[in-house]
Amino acid sequence: MLAAIGLGSNLRNPPHNVRAAIRALRRLGDVRACSQLYSSKPWGKTDQPDFCNAVVLLETQRSARELLEDLQSLERRLGRTPGERWGPRVIDLDILTYGEMEVDEPDLQIPHPRLYERAFALVPLAEVDARFQAAVAALPPGETVALMPEDEQPTGEFSAGLSQRVRTLAAAFRETDLIRLRIEDEFEDAIEIRRRPVPAGLPAPAQPQGAVPPGVPANLHPIKADLVGVFRFSRPTVTEGEMLDGDRELAYVDALGIRNPVRSLGGGRVVSVLCHDGEPVEYGQVLFEIDRG
Amino acid sequence: MFKKVLIANRGEIALRINRACRELGVQTVAIFSEADRNSLHVRHADEAFCVGPGPVPRSYLNIPNIISTALITGCDAVHPGYGFLAENARFAEICADHGLTFIGPRPEVIAAMGDKATAKRVMKEAGVATTPGTDILSSVEDARDAAKAIGFPVLLKATAGGGGKGMRVVNAPEELERAYASATAEAEASFKDGRLYMEKLIVKPRHIEVQVLGDSFGNVVHLGERDCSVQKPSHQKLIEEAPAPNLTAKARSALHDMAVRASRAVKYSNAGTLEFLVSGDHVYFMEMNTRIQVEHPVTEMVYNIDLVKEQIRVAAGEQLGYTQADLKLSGHAIECRVNAEDPRNNFAPAAGTLTNVVFPGGPGIRVDTHVYSGAMVPPFYDSMIAKIIAWGETRDAAIARMERALHETVVEGVNTTIEQCLEILATDRFRAGRYSIDFLPSLMQSVPV
Numbered sequence A: 001m002l003a004a005i006g007l008g009s010n011l012r013n014p015p016h017n018v019r020a021a022i023r024a025l026r027r028l029g030d031v032r033a034c035s036q037l038y039s040s041k042p043w044g045k046t047d048q049p050d051f052c053n054a055v056v057l058l059e060t061q062r063s064a065r066e067l068l069e070d071l072q073s074l075e076r077r078l079g080r081t082p083g084e085r086w087g088p089r090v091i092d093l094d095i096l097t098y099g100e101m102e103v104d105e106p107d108l109q110i111p112h113p114r115l116y117e118r119a120f121a122l123v124p125l126a127e128v129d130a131r132f133q134a135a136v137a138a139l140p141p142g143e144t145v146a147l148m149p150e151d152e153q154p155t156g157e158f159s160a161g162l163s164q165r166v167r168t169l170a171a172a173f174r175e176t177d178l179i180r181l182r183i184e185d186e187f188e189d190a191i192e193i194r195r196r197p198v199p200a201g202l203p204a205p206a207q208p209q210g211a212v213p214p215g216v217p218a219n220l221h222p223i224k225a226d227l228v229g230v231f232r233f234s235r236p237t238v239t240e241g242e243m244l245d246g247d248r249e250l251a252y253v254d255a256l257g258i259r260n261p262v263r264s265l266g267g268g269r270v271v272s273v274l275c276h277d278g279e280p281v282e283y284g285q286v287l288f289e290i291d292r293g
Numbered sequence B: 001m002f003k004k005v006l007i008a009n010r011g012e013i014a015l016r017i018n019r020a021c022r023e024l025g026v027q028t029v030a031i032f033s034e035a036d037r038n039s040l041h042v043r044h045a046d047e048a049f050c051v052g053p054g055p056v057p058r059s060y061l062n063i064p065n066i067i068s069t070a071l072i073t074g075c076d077a078v079h080p081g082y083g084f085l086a087e088n089a090r091f092a093e094i095c096a097d098h099g100l101t102f103i104g105p106r107p108e109v110i111a112a113m114g115d116k117a118t119a120k121r122v123m124k125e126a127g128v129a130t131t132p133g134t135d136i137l138s139s140v141e142d143a144r145d146a147a148k149a150i151g152f153p154v155l156l157k158a159t160a161g162g163g164g165k166g167m168r169v170v171n172a173p174e175e176l177e178r179a180y181a182s183a184t185a186e187a188e189a190s191f192k193d194g195r196l197y198m199e200k201l202i203v204k205p206r207h208i209e210v211q212v213l214g215d216s217f218g219n220v221v222h223l224g225e226r227d228c229s230v231q232k233p234s235h236q237k238l239i240e241e242a243p244a245p246n247l248t249a250k251a252r253s254a255l256h257d258m259a260v261r262a263s264r265a266v267k268y269s270n271a272g273t274l275e276f277l278v279s280g281d282h283v284y285f286m287e288m289n290t291r292i293q294v295e296h297p298v299t300e301m302v303y304n305i306d307l308v309k310e311q312i313r314v315a316a317g318e319q320l321g322y323t324q325a326d327l328k329l330s331g332h333a334i335e336c337r338v339n340a341e342d343p344r345n346n347f348a349p350a351a352g353t354l355t356n357v358v359f360p361g362g363p364g365i366r367v368d369t370h371v372y373s374g375a376m377v378p379p380f381y382d383s384m385i386a387k388i389i390a391w392g393e394t395r396d397a398a399i400a401r402m403e404r405a406l407h408e409t410v411v412e413g414v415n416t417t418i419e420q421c422l423e424i425l426a427t428d429r430f431r432a433g434r435y436s437i438d439f440l441p442s443l444m445q446s447v448p449v
Helices: A014-025 A064-079 A119-128 A130-137 A157-174 B011-024 B040-044 B063-072 B089-097 B107-114 B116-125 B140-150 B173-191 B249-265 B296-303 B307-315 B395-408 B418-426 B428-432 B439-446
Strands: A002-009 A030-034 A038-040 A051-059 A092-098 A103-105 A108-110 A180-184 A190-194 A220-224 A229-233 A249-255 A258-263 A268-273 A286-291 B004-007 B027-033 B047-052 B077-079 B133-136 B154-158 B168-170 B196-200 B206-214 B220-231 B237-242 B270-279 B282-289 B332-339 B356-358 B365-369 B384-392 B410-412
Touching (some): A002 A014, A002 A064, A014 A051, A014 A064, A038 A119, A051 A119, A092 A108, A092 A119, A119 A130, A229 B063, A249 A286, A249 B063, B004 B011, B004 B063, B011 B027, B011 B040, B011 B307, B011 B365, B011 B384, B027 B040, B027 B063, B047 B063, B063 B089, B089 B107, B107 B282, B116 B282, B133 B140, B140 B154, B140 B173, B140 B196, B154 B173, B168 B173, B173 B196, B206 B249, B206 B307, B220 B249, B220 B439, B237 B296, B237 B418, B249 B270, B249 B282, B270 B307, B296 B307, B296 B384, B332 B395, B332 B418, B395 B418, B418 B428, B418 B439
Parallel strands (some): B004 B027, B004 B077, B027 B047
Antiparallel strands (some): A002 A051, A002 A092, A030 A051, A038 A051, A103 A108, A180 A190, A220 A286, A249 A258, A268 A286, B133 B196, B154 B168, B154 B196, B206 B220, B237 B332, B332 B384
C-alpha cells in the first residue's frame, strides 16, 4: 500500500531531524518519493525555531495501524534523549493518506483531519502526489510555506544522497593512508569505505567485490571442534605445510573419556595448526585451517 | 569451600552467581552459546567456554558439553541458576556421578517436588494445606455431597482433561446437576472419558510464596514471603514485593509455619520456594520450586542476606550458623522486571540491539542486569533484560523510589515493560496493596490498544 507520511520538526535542528527521519523511514518500507523541505512559521510562541516539513511516499506492507505504531516507535527513538523520558518529541510523523483508505477512530484518522487546512502538509504532499494540487489552491488565506534553502535540502536523500556522501568521503579518503573507514551516524546509518589492495608497482586489478586479499589462499577451510573437551593429536602428528591426499583423522577431542575424532574431511595443504596437545577446546573453536587448493 | 564453580546459566543470574563467587574467593567458569559471546557474564568470569550454538537445547541444555567444561577446567561444583537445568534431577545426578557438587537440593527432592501429584501428597502428609478436592466422582449425588463439604464455588474438571475442556465453574447448588451433565458429555466427546473430579475454586487469590533455606544438618529457616500477584495473563510475574502487603496475621504465620514444616519433612537443603494461593485467612499450597528464584533480591533487601552466597555455603557443607530468631525483617522491597517485549503487542518478545541503555542508581536501588549500551538481545532466550529493585523503610517509600528509578531508566532499541510497570505502580489498587492475580489482566483489558 502507498502511504503519504507527513514529517515535521521545530526542535533543535529541524532540517537535520527531518532528514534523519526520512532516512529512518527507509527501514519501514520502500520510499517512492520525497518532497523538498519546507519551512513554516510557528504561530503563538515566537522563541521557537521555524518548523521544517516534508512528505514522503512510502510503499509498505504494514497495515495502517501497524504503520502508526512503527511511526510512533520511530518518533520515540529519534526524539528521546537520556533522562528525558517524557521530553519533547523532536519529530512528528503523521499518516496523511493510506492508499484510498479512510479510517475514523479515536487515535487514528486517515486522511489526516486537518490536511486540507494546513499548507505545511498539503504543499509538500501535492509535490509528490499530483491529485492534491487542486487542494493547494483552495487553502485558507494566510496558510503559506516557504521552501528551505538549497543547502538544507536532502540532495536526493534516499537515492542519490547516499552515493553523494560516499563520493565526497571517498575523495577525501584517497588523500590519506587509511585502509578502512567506517562512519556511523546516530541513526544507525553506516558507510564503510575500504582501500582496494594494490600490489606494489602494478596497476590496480579489477577485482570483484568480496575477493580475498593477496597472499591468503582462496579456498581456506577451517576445521572446528564440535564439542567441549581436551584436544589431542592423532598419530602421526600433522604439521603445518603438510599435504593431505585425502580424508584423515588429524586429532581427537577427549570429552568425558570419549575419543571424538577430528577429520580433515578431504585433502589439501595444512596451512595452520591452531592447538597444542592437551589444550582445552570449546565448541566452534578453529583447530586447523586447510587450503583445499 | 569450593575452589572453582561452573555457572551453568546465562544473563543476569549468571552474573549474580559470579558476584557471589567472587566475594567468597571462589573462581568461576562461565558457559555461553555462540549468540552470547559478547554477553557480560562471559566477560566477568575467570574462564569462559562456548558450549554450543544459540538454540537452548544445543547449548545451555547441552549436558555433555557442560559437564566436560566443568571437568577440563577443574571445577568442583556447578551452580545451575534458575530455568535451564536448575530443576533437572537427572542433571544433578550426572554432576554427582562426575564428582561435581550440584548447588541445590538432593536429586530425589528435586524429582519429588517436580511431580505435582507427588509434591501435593508429600505436602499433605507434612500437614500443609492444599486446594481441597476430590478423587473421581461416581455420580451427581456424590458431587453434591462433595461440593457441600468443600463449599461453593467449586470447579468440575475432567480427569483426562486439558485446555479447559470438560471444565465447569459451579457457583451454587442449583447449577450443579446441569454442569455435571454437560461437563461429563463434553469430556466424553473430547477424551472418550467422561470421569470428573472436583476442586475448590479459589476466587481472585493472591500468589504468595515463602523463601526457605536449609543446610545439610537439618537446619531450616524461612525468610518471609514475597507477593507475586502482579502477573500477566500467561502467569509470568512482572512486579514482586516483600513483605506481602495487607496479609492477615493468621495467613502470614500459617504460610511461614507450613513452609518450614514442609521443608523439614523433605529434609530440604539449599534455597527453595513454596508457592501458595492466598484468599483472606486461607492458604493453599501450589508447588515448591527447588532453585533460586528470579525475584530473590526483594528478600535479600529486606533480610540483608545474600541468598546465592548462602546456597554456595551450604552446598559446600557449611552450617547455616543462625536461627529463625536471628533473622529480622527491615523495610520493604519491590522488584520490577524489565523485559524486552512490547506490552502493546501482547507481550511479544523483542530481539535486537540495545542502542542506548542507562540504568538508575542512588540510595536504595539495586539493578541486576547483563545488558549494556550496544548489547544484542538474542531471539533464543527469555526476554528479561534487567531487574530493578527498590528498598524503602516503608512500602510507600519503596514505591516512590521505584517510580523515581524507572523514570531514570533509559532502554532504547527494543520496547520494554518499563512504562507498563509505571502504569501499574500508579494505580490505586497497587498503591493500596490490595490486588490479586486478576489485577494485571483486568488492567491490560482496560488499556486501549
